[in-house]
Amino acid sequence: xxxxxxxxxxxxxxxxxxxxxxxxxxxxxxxxxxxxxxxxxxxxxxxxxxxxxxxxxxxxxxxxxxxxxxxxxxxxxxxxxxxxxxxxxxxxxxxxxxxxxxxxxxxxxxxxxxxxxxxxxxxxxxxxxxxxxxxxxxxxxxxxxxxxxxxxxxxxxxxxxxxxxxxxxxxxxxxxxxxxxxxxxxxxxxxxxxxxxxxxxxxxxxxxxxxxxxxxxxxxxxxxxxxxxxxxxxxxxxxxxxxxxxxxxxxxxxxxxxxxxxxxxxxxxxxxxxxxxxxxxxxxxxxxxxxxxxxxxxxxxxxxxxxxxxxxxxxxxxxxxxxxxxxxxxxxxxxxxxxxxxxxxxxxxxxxxxxxxxxxxxxxxxxxxxxxxxxxxxxxxxxxxxxxxxxxxxxxxxxxxxxxxxxxxxxxxxxxxxxxxxxxxxxxxxxxxxxxxxxxxxxxxxxxxxxxxxxxxxxxxxxxxxxxxxxxxxxxxxxxxxxxxxxxxxxxxxxxxxxxxxxxxxxxxxxxxxxxxxxxxxxxxxxxxxxxxxxxxxxxxxxxxxxxxxxxxxxxxxxxxxxxxxxxxxxxxxxxxxxxxxxxxxxxxxxxxxxxxxxxxxxxxxxxxxxxxxxxxxxxxxxxxxxxxxxxxxxxxxxxxxxxxxxxxxxxxxxxxxxxxxxxxxxxxxxxxxxxxxxxxxxxxxxxxxxxxxxxxxxxxxxxxxxxxxxxxxxxxxxxxxxxxx
Amino acid sequence: xxxxxxxxxxxxxxxxxxxxxxxxxxxxxxxxxxxxxxxxxxxxxxxxxxxxxxxxxxxxxxxxxxxxxxxxxxxxxxxxxxxxxxxxxxxxxxxxxxxxxxxxxxxxxxxxxxxxxxxxxxxxxxxxxxxxxxxxxxxxxxxxxxxxxxxxxxxxxxxxxxxxxxxxxxxxxxxxxxxxxxxxxxxxxxxxxxxxx
Numbered sequence: 001x002x003x004x005x006x007x008x009x010x011x012x013x014x015x016x017x018x019x020x021x022x023x024x025x026x027x028x029x030x031x032x033x034x035x036x037x038x039x040x041x042x043x044x045x046x047x048x049x050x051x052x053x054x055x056x057x058x059x060x061x062x063x064x065x066x067x068x069x070x071x072x073x074x075x076x077x078x079x080x081x082x083x084x085x086x087x088x089x090x091x092x093x094x095x096x097x098x099x100x101x102x103x104x105x106x107x108x109x110x111x112x113x114x115x116x117x118x119x120x121x122x123x124x125x126x127x128x129x130x131x132x133x134x135x136x137x138x139x140x141x142x143x144x145x146x147x148x149x150x151x152x153x154x155x156x157x158x159x160x161x162x163x164x165x166x167x168x169x170x171x172x173x174x175x176x177x178x179x180x181x182x183x184x185x186x187x188x189x190x191x192x193x194x195x196x197x198x199x200x201x202x203x204x205x206x207x208x209x210x211x212x213x214x215x216x217x218x219x220x221x222x223x224x225x226x227x228x229x230x231x232x233x234x235x236x237x238x239x240x241x242x243x244x245x246x247x248x249x250x251x252x253x254x255x256x257x258x259x260x261x262x263x264x265x266x267x268x269x270x271x272x273x274x275x276x277x278x279x280x281x282x283x284x285x286x287x288x289x290x291x292x293x294x295x296x297x298x299x300x301x302x303x304x305x306x307x308x309x310x311x312x313x314x315x316x317x318x319x320x321x322x323x324x325x326x327x328x329x330x331x332x333x334x335x336x337x338x339x340x341x342x343x344x345x346x347x348x349x350x351x352x353x354x355x356x357x358x359x360x361x362x363x364x365x366x367x368x369x370x371x372x373x374x375x376x377x378x379x380x381x382x383x384x385x386x387x388x389x390x391x392x393x394x395x396x397x398x399x400x401x402x403x404x405x406x407x408x409x410x411x412x413x414x415x416x417x418x419x420x421x422x423x424x425x426x427x428x429x430x431x432x433x434x435x436x437x438x439x440x441x442x443x444x445x446x447x448x449x450x451x452x453x454x455x456x457x458x459x460x461x462x463x464x465x466x467x468x469x470x471x472x473x474x475x476x477x478x479x480x481x482x483x484x485x486x487x488x489x490x491x492x493x494x495x496x497x498x499x500x501x502x503x504x505x506x507x508x509x510x511x512x513x514x515x516x517x518x519x520x521x522x523x524x525x526x527x528x529x530x531x532x533x534x535x536x537x538x539x540x541x542x543x544x545x546x547x548x549x550x551x552x553x554x555x556x557x558x559x560x561x562x563x564x565x566x567x568x569x570x571x572x573x574x575x576x577x578x579x580x581x582x583x584x585x586x587x588x589x590x591x592x593x594x595x596x597x598x599x600x601x602x603x604x605x606x607x608x609x610x611x612x613x614x615x616x617x618x619x620x621x622x623x624x625x626x627x628x629x630x631x632x633x634x635x636x637x638x639x640x641x642x643x644x645x646x647x648x649x650x651x652x653x654x655x656x657x658x659x660x661x662x663x664x665x666x667x668x669x670x671x672x673x674x675x676x677x678x679x680x681x682x683x684x685x686x687x688x689x690x691x692x693x694x695x696x697x698x699x700x701x702x703x704x705x706x707x708x709x710x711x712x713x714x715x716x717x718x719x720x721x722x723x724x725x726x
Numbered sequence: 727x728x729x730x731x732x733x734x735x736x737x738x739x740x741x742x743x744x745x746x747x748x749x750x751x752x753x754x755x756x757x758x759x760x761x762x763x764x765x766x767x768x769x770x771x772x773x774x775x776x777x778x779x780x781x782x783x784x785x786x787x788x789x790x791x792x793x794x795x796x797x798x799x800x801x802x803x804x805x806x807x808x809x810x811x812x813x814x815x816x817x818x819x820x821x822x823x824x825x826x827x828x829x830x831x832x833x834x835x836x837x838x839x840x841x842x843x844x845x846x847x848x849x850x851x852x853x854x855x856x857x858x859x860x861x862x863x864x865x866x867x868x869x870x871x872x873x874x875x876x877x878x879x880x881x882x883x884x885x886x887x888x889x890x891x892x893x894x895x896x897x898x899x900x901x902x903x904x905x906x907x908x909x910x911x912x913x914x915x916x917x918x919x920x921x922x923x
Contacts, residue, residue: 584741
């Protein structure tokens with residue numbers, strides 16, 4: 001039995017763990033004393049390892065390269081050489097015919113790690129010649145990245161996860177850490193025990209609301225109105241720090257022109273809460289010695305996501321609750337390496353290290369390092385991931401290279417997304433599992449799984465940590481960075497790396513804020529928290545110390561906006577608000593956790609729709625009944641959970657289910673500033689089903705059919721190509 | 727006295743790590759993988775509910791085949807002897823016993839069950855084709871060594887679960903009495919440390 005150090009591949013908490021290996025199989029996981037987890041793991045970290053062994057509980061792993069010679073034909077297993085030649089030829093043809101901007105790529109914020117993403121964006125920019133690269137932050141914390149870069153200069157948490165437990169006050173706004181990041185929720189429990197005040201503002205009475213000193217149940221979709229009123233109270237009651245505002249911010253007077261109109265009384269109806277509660281919360285927040293605001297998808301997956309982040313950042317600045325170890329901003333990232341994807345420049349307007357593509361000096365530096373002629377790197381920001389559907393419809397995007405993501409499961413309006421993927425001339429999917437998206441691909445590249453390769457992840461609080469391989473690659477799986485290098489070489493831009501350290505060192509040399517994060521520093525349970533500009537720098541747990549913001553003049557920019565109501569309001573046909581949330585025991589599209597024995601036993605299809613008992617009674621729905629949920633986009637079967645903790649008039653579905661798939665119902669409308677879908681608000685209706693035994697069997701048959709289809713799609717990989725069989 | 731697992735609800739975040747650890751630990755020990763704790767949510771409380779290893783254990787008293795035995799610490803079901811009659815589950819005052827069995831559906835780890843009743847059916851009445859059930863309950867991880875903590879207690883990331891035995895209970899009782907004294911002061915309006923939220 002051996003143990004191999006790794007970092008958990010699920011949420012952004014960055015928990016260090018050992019994978020326990022016996023006879024080539026991963027048989028267990030145990031917590032290591034990492035900086036964020038201190039030896040603790042949640043159920044995903046503890047039980048989320050056996051997918052590596054190809055358990056085939058949900059869907060099989062991909063072990064061999066496959067191609068579809070003709071659109072709509074069958075997948076066929078081929079040699080790596082043939083698969084790479086085929087793909088290079090197709091991509092080159094599309095590039096020549098339509099130009100490089102007809103090719104779109106998405107990075108992977110999951111198991112592959114920073115090195116693989118760095119090589120992918122290098123391939124995109126240097127070889128394909130486009131900035132059309134994005135990552136799933138677009139669908140989650142994109143508004144936080146953009147909103148914080150606009151106002152305070154860095155699109156990341158300003159405090160570190162360990163320091164959260166020493167705050168005097170933590171306010172959670174649209175963020176449920178118990179389900180999203182149990183190991184961060186643990187810090188909040190500890191903060192409470194150390195005497196911190198807790199404020200929770202959320203339409204659901206989440207776990208943290210039970211231990212909160214003040215819980216405000218708001219209506220769905222009122223965020224900006226609430227936060228504007230919160231800011232209004234701070235200034236009206238003279239709780240703002242005028243000296244700090246004068247010295248370290250710009251635009252206060254203009255900001256106040258908008259905010260002054262938002263008295264708590266003026267928004268009481270929109271927010272559905274007592275105006276005095278807003279006052280109480282604002283007073284507690286502004287007067288505590290050190291306050292932290294944490295937020296999540298409840299803020300970002302809304303029509304006004306970026307604008308709400310602007311206001312949150314402004315609130316922290318005007319009350320001087322920022323730039324100290326225990327005071328600041330905490331947008332905790334959802335996926336294990338979504339911070340890393342952003343760090344590595346998987347973003348249509350950013351090179352690695354948050355260097356803007358529009359900046360000619362930055363481009364010149366990368367051109368020189370990458371051996372490109374001057375002016376070769378594209379200067380215009382590329383398409384966003386959520387531009388894909390209309391980009392394909394308008395004929396602007398012809399090829400899509402999907403890396404370790406499952407947009408058919410995780411993007412809104414699946415029917416529309418399916419049509420989008422089918423209308424591409426070329427869909428490449430590089431993944432470890434036969435997902436619903438991979439099943440549509442023209443080229444299937446088997447990457448190595450987490451547990452089969454080395455690399456560095458960026459935890460949510462900017463902490464780089466190394467993880468290592470525990471078992472050798474299965475089948476013909478290749479490291480992701482090798483696949484990109486070999487494809488790039490075939491397309492006329494040769495790349496070659498011996499290992500991930502070589503890639504990491506190249507990346508460090510080009511990104512000043514990451515330069516000091518050497519592999520040596522991150523040995524074992526070591527870590528490096530950026531900014532870490534020099535080899536001597538110990539890392540920077542806290543951003544913006546002494547009010548020094550990362551903007552041009554070091555001052556924060558205060559931005560205020562008027563509230564606009566959500567796009568699709570409930571009506572007679574669809575009277576309920578649908579909000580999509582997260583399953584604690586499953587992760588993202590569920591291809592990994594759904595293949596783990598324990599996790600799939602604890603929670604399986606079709607998931608639940610949480611509904612207030614009063615709304616359920618009005619529809620003669622009982623607890624655990626299967627029900628139909630319908631919207632203007634579609635109709636799915638799921639199970640009702642009668643839940644007194646949620647507000648009347650709204651229902652909540654987790655986005656991990658392939659049968660009870662909430663994204664068949666959600667709407668492809670995005671925040672225009674970030675391109676992030678409004679997943680937290682659309683209209684729906686829930687219907688009871690009279691014959692429950694029929695419904696149970698129907699659900700099972702849908703599930704079985706889907707699993708059988710994915711097994712069938714993967715089956716050609718079991719037939720060796722003729723050239724190899726001889 | 728009886729030893730049992732208790733929970734501090736203000737620390738519980740309802741994440742279910744205890745269930746995962748319980749399931750994995752018992753599966754590895756060759757027992758039913760069904761978790762022996764149940765997470766229970768009310769508007770005010772989240773807590774894992776499990777067996778109290780009662781001194782006058784009614785489950786043990788009613789078992790018709792002596793499948794339930796008392797060891798020094800715990801009340802333990804012999805899964806091989808149990809006939810799945812569910813008497814123990816009916817009499818348990820905490821709802822801490824329920825039947826579980828190994829599904830016969832599918833092959834190669836892929837489960838294709840054929841449901842025979844709505845999911846809302848009581849677990850005492852529910853059945854699956856071909857599945858022989860036995861009672862599962864907390865056994866305080868009887869297959870572990872004497873110095874090892876039960877899986878759920880060891881795994882809980884917020885340290886909300888404790889083994890309650892004579893030693894820990896003595897300390898807790900004293901703490902509770904002190905807290906009661908303080909609460910009494912508040913009730914009498916003599917509090918000086920009541921802070922406004």
